[in-house]
Amino acid sequence: MKQLVDLAGVFAYISLLTVGGGMAAFPELKQLTVDVHHWVTFPELMHYYSLGQLAPGPNMMMVASIGAQVAGLPGAGVVLVAFLLPTGLLTFAIGRLWNRLAAWPWRKSIQRGLGTVSVGLVLAGGIVLARGALTGPMTIALAVGVFALLMMTRINPALPVVASGLIGIGAYFLH
Amino acid sequence: MSARPAAAALPVAPPPSLWRLFLGFFVMGATSLGGGVIAYLRTGLVSRYRWLDDETFVELMAISQSLPGLNATNMSILAGDRLRGWPGAAIAALGMCLPGATLMTAAAFAYGIGGDDPISIAFLHAIAAGAVGLITVVTVQLGAKMLTEIADYVFVALTAVLVAFFHVPVLYALFGVGALAIWWHRPRPDKAPDGKDAAP
Numbered sequence: 179m180k181q182l183v184d185l186a187g188v189f190a191y192i193s194l195l196t197v198g199g200g201m202a203a204f205p206e207l208k209q210l211t212v213d214v215h216h217w218v219t220f221p222e223l224m225h226y227y228s229l230g231q232l233a234p235g236p237n238m239m240m241v242a243s244i245g246a247q248v249a250g251l252p253g254a255g256v257v258l259v260a261f262l263l264p265t266g267l268l269t270f271a272i273g274r275l276w277n278r279l280a281a282w283p284w285r286k287s288i289q290r291g292l293g294t295v296s297v298g299l300v301l302a303g304g305i306v307l308a309r310g311a312l313t314g315p316m317t318i319a320l321a322v323g324v325f326a327l328l329m330m331t332r333i334n335p336a337l338p339v340v341a342s343g344l345i346g347i348g349a350y351f352l353h
Numbered sequence: 354m355s356a357r358p359a360a361a362a363l364p365v366a367p368p369p370s371l372w373r374l375f376l377g378f379f380v381m382g383a384t385s386l387g388g389g390v391i392a393y394l395r396t397g398l399v400s401r402y403r404w405l406d407d408e409t410f411v412e413l414m415a416i417s418q419s420l421p422g423l424n425a426t427n428m429s430i431l432a433g434d435r436l437r438g439w440p441g442a443a444i445a446a447l448g449m450c451l452p453g454a455t456l457m458t459a460a461a462f463a464y465g466i467g468g469d470d471p472i473s474i475a476f477l478h479a480i481a482a483g484a485v486g487l488i489t490v491v492t493v494q495l496g497a498k499m500l501t502e503i504a505d506y507v508f509v510a511l512t513a514v515l516v517a518f519f520h521v522p523v524l525y526a527l528f529g530v531g532a533l534a535i536w537w538h539r540p541r542p543d544k545a546p547d548g549k550d551a552a553p
Contacts (some may be wrong), residue, residue, distance in 0.1 A: 194421045195523045198495065201488055205516050206523045221478075225468065228480035229460045231487075235382040235453030236390055236423040242454045246461035254458040262450065265422030266430055270442055273431045276416055283540035289419045291508075291535030293499040295527060296418075298512025300495060302526075304488040305517035307481065317482035324486025329493070336386045339483040346479020347472055 181249050182256045184215060189241055189260040196265070198296025200238030204303035207241075217248045224310050231339050316349055366403040368436045371444050377402055378429055378448030390425035390449075394432075404436055425449055508534045 188210050195203040204227075211217045218226070223244070230240030238261075245257030272279075279285050312318050324338040369377065377397065385393035391414070398405045405413070413435070417427035426446050433445025467473055500506055512530045515521040 195527060196423060197421050197527060198418060200423055203523060224481045225477040228477040230457060231480055231484050233453045233456045234384060234386050235449060236425045238423055239450060239453035239457045242457040243461035246458045258454055262426060266446055269420050269422050269427045269430045270434060272420055273416055273434055287535050287538045287540055290538040292419050292531055294505045294508045294534045295512050295531045297492060297495045297499050298509040299523060301492045301513040302516035304485060304492060308485045311481035311485050320479055320482040321486040324483045325489045328487060328490040335487050339480055339487055342483025343476045343480040346475045350472060350475035
């Protein structure tokens with residue numbers, strides 16, 4: 179029971195940090211689930227993140243995996259509700275206020291200010307993930323390859339990401 | 354001359370039933386692979402179902418991005434509310450998240466069984482590496498849209514360094530650097546009301 183309460187608290191908190199995308203909260207997700215609560219190891223967290231890339235819908239549905247690993251189906255349910263409900267209610271409320279906020283001069287300031295910081299947060303999330311994921315020449319080459327391919331073409335991002343995984347399997351068999 | 358109907362680029366269909374709404378978002382939630390859920394939402398909501406016009410979509414997108422929460426979930430809530438009120442918002446978010454959440458819960462059990470297999474590890478580790486490339490692209494694209502002056506780049510660098518290297522909690526960075534950036538972009542009387550800089 180204590181564990182479910184902890185899961186709810188941690189994921190409700192993390193959800194409030196996802197400004198600009200789920201990746202903005204990744205440093206905190208790692209800190210709380212790996213270093214503080216020891217629910218998963220860093221490699222496990224990265225592997226769930228990878229699986230989240232392969233699943234349809236929002237990538238951060240991978241939080242359900244952490245809940246399920248810690249406390250089974252109830253864990254997954256608690257994590258999903260904690261992760262989605264508070265920010266969902268906030269979005270719902272602000273969405274209805276929005277027209278009234280349209281004339282408020284600070285609205286644009288908040289949008290620009292938070293937009294800028296969210297770019298920094300997504301970047302920080304990428305750096306934290308890179309520290310765990312880029313462990314040798316091959317993984318660095320994969321990251322650079324995916325980056326270059328997606329910058330130069332307009333293909334579905336899932337394709338080079340899945341291709342990375344297959345190259346990883348190929349490299350395993352070559353060793 | 355009689356009044357003409359509103360001349361929109363694409364006529365907007367009448368609001369769907371709650372069941373049709375759920376089904377629409379469920380299909381979008383189940384087919385949007387590769388992280389670009391927003392692109393799938395735009396295709397679905399604006400072009401395929403014609404539940405929203407493009408202008409409304411862009412407006413809801415702006416709200417989604419400046420609030421906490423996943424962009425795709427926020428978009429579902431806002432679009433669902435526009436179409437069917439609060440039940441629509443709940444149903445749309447549920448439909449969007451259900452496929453991925455179910456799969457990821459199942460994935461945890463599968464990972465418990467086969468996760469320590471060296472082939473799985475090689476596969477998942479390489480995908481994480483590829484995802485680093487993808488996130489870098491997302492950062493560059495977000496940055497190209499959001500960063501307009503040198504001060505913006507300073508805020509981005511400050512945030513990233515504080516969080517990634519000095520382990521400052523994201524919340525403090527959000528409030529600290531966020532407040533600084535909002536103050537920097539504060540409304541100024543010498544700027545035109547539409548937000549564009551007035552002539553110096």
